[in-house]
Amino acid sequence: MTMRIAIAGGGLGGLTLARILHRHDIPAVVYEREASRSARSQGGMLDLHPESGQRALAEAGLADRFRSQARPEGEEHRILDPAGRTLVHHVPRPGSFSGRPEIDRRALRDLLLDSLPGEAVAWRHRLVAAQPRPGGGFTLRFDGGHSAGCDVLVGADGARSVVRSLLTDAALYPVATRAELSIGDVDRRHPELAELVGPGNLWCVGASRILSAQRLGDGGIRVGISLPADDRHLDTLRSKRALLDVFDGWEPRLTALIEAGDDPPTPHRVEAMPAGARWTHRPGVTLLGDAAHLMPPVGEGANQAMLDAAELAAALAADPADPGSAIRAYEEAMFARIHPIAEMSARVQAMMLSPTAADDIVRFFTKGSTGS
The missing domain is CATH 3.30.9.30 (D-Amino Acid Oxidase; Chain A, domain 2)
Structure with missing residues (x-):
C-alpha cells in the first residue's frame, strides 16, 4: 500500500520536501492555510547558502531555474553608523553565483510551486488538530470542518506549529x-x-x-x-x-x-526556540524548519528548513518501507546539525541589538559573515 504523507504548511521547507519526494515518486499532499499563492506578501529577499538552501534546490532539480531568477548582485551590503558613515561595504564579484545569491521569497516559492503537480497543494486547509489513530497514522482536522488521514505527518507549519504539540511543549x-x-x-x-x-x-x-x-x-x-x-x-x-x-x-x-x-x-x-530544543522520537510524525527549530532571523532559517526537507526526503526515499527508521535517522542528524547553528544565531542576534552593536558588527564582518 502506498504511504500517505501529509505536509502541514506550504512554506519553503514544506514545498521543498514535497518536490524532492515527488522526484522519488513518493506522493505527498501539502496542506496550506492560505487561499492561494498570491494571498499575501511573502516577505523580502533571502540569500541561499551553497551548503544548505542551494544544495536542497540541486536535489530538487531546480538549480538552473534558481540561477535564472536569483540576483547575485543582491549580495552587496553596506553597514552605516547613525551619522551615515560607511563602516563596511561588501561588493560581490559581478555575475558570480559562488557566494550566497539573493532571491525574492515570492519568486522562490513560485519556483517550487510550479515544480509540483497541481493536486500536490491543498489550499484553504488550515490545520487545527492532528489526532493519532489506533492503527497508526493521524486524522487531520482543518478549519471549516474538513478532515483527512495520513500515515506520516510532517509539521512544516512554522513558528506557531500545530504539529509541534504532538512532540514537544518547548516554549518560544x-x-x-x-x-x-x-x-x-x-x-x-x-x-x-x-x-x-x-x-x-x-x-x-x-x-x-x-x-x-x-x-x-x-x-x-x-x-x-x-x-x-x-x-x-x-x-x-x-x-x-x-x-x-x-x-x-x-x-x-x-x-x-x-x-x-x-x-x-x-x-x-x-x-x-531554545537552542538545544529536541524531542523524543514518535513514529509517523516529525518537524522541519521553524516548527522544529525556530531561530532568530539572521539568515539561517529558510536555508536550514530547505536542508531539513532535503535530508528528510532522502531518508524516506532510501527506506520507504520503514518510515519510522527514516524519520528517526533524519531527526538525530538534524538535531546535531542545528544545535551549533541555533547557538550562533542567538549570539548574532544579541550582538546586533547590543549597546556596542556597531563595533561588534564591524569586527564580525571583518572575521567572517552570516546571511542577510
Whole structure:
C-alpha cells in the first residue's frame, strides 16, 4: 500500500520536501492555510547558502531555474553608523553565483510551486488538530470542518506549529521587536533612496537599534526596524512618527527610509526556540524548519528548513518501507546539525541589538559573515 504523507504548511521547507519526494515518486499532499499563492506578501529577499538552501534546490532539480531568477548582485551590503558613515561595504564579484545569491521569497516559492503537480497543494486547509489513530497514522482536522488521514505527518507549519504539540511543549521566547515598511517603485519615486540602498542590503546600526533596507527584485525596498524585545514597542511602533522618534538625531537621509514608507508600519514580536530544543522520537510524525527549530532571523532559517526537507526526503526515499527508521535517522542528524547553528544565531542576534552593536558588527564582518 502506498504511504500517505501529509505536509502541514506550504512554506519553503514544506514545498521543498514535497518536490524532492515527488522526484522519488513518493506522493505527498501539502496542506496550506492560505487561499492561494498570491494571498499575501511573502516577505523580502533571502540569500541561499551553497551548503544548505542551494544544495536542497540541486536535489530538487531546480538549480538552473534558481540561477535564472536569483540576483547575485543582491549580495552587496553596506553597514552605516547613525551619522551615515560607511563602516563596511561588501561588493560581490559581478555575475558570480559562488557566494550566497539573493532571491525574492515570492519568486522562490513560485519556483517550487510550479515544480509540483497541481493536486500536490491543498489550499484553504488550515490545520487545527492532528489526532493519532489506533492503527497508526493521524486524522487531520482543518478549519471549516474538513478532515483527512495520513500515515506520516510532517509539521512544516512554522513558528506557531500545530504539529509541534504532538512532540514537544518547548516554549518560544522573545528575542526582538521588529517593524516593517515597504516602498514601491523607488527608482522613479525615490531615486535618492535607491542610490542609498543599492542593489542589496543596507544596515544602519546604532546602540540597541537597527534601521535596515533591502532592495527587492520588483523594484521596491523593504525597510525593517529592529529593537530589543519589549512588548511596549509593539504599542508604540504603529506609526511613522513613533519610528522617527526612535531614531531621533540620526542622519536625515537614513530616516528618510521611514518617511517614504507607503503604508503605516507593522510591528511584531520576533521569537525563537531554545537552542538545544529536541524531542523524543514518535513514529509517523516529525518537524522541519521553524516548527522544529525556530531561530532568530539572521539568515539561517529558510536555508536550514530547505536542508531539513532535503535530508528528510532522502531518508524516506532510501527506506520507504520503514518510515519510522527514516524519520528517526533524519531527526538525530538534524538535531546535531542545528544545535551549533541555533547557538550562533542567538549570539548574532544579541550582538546586533547590543549597546556596542556597531563595533561588534564591524569586527564580525571583518572575521567572517552570516546571511542577510
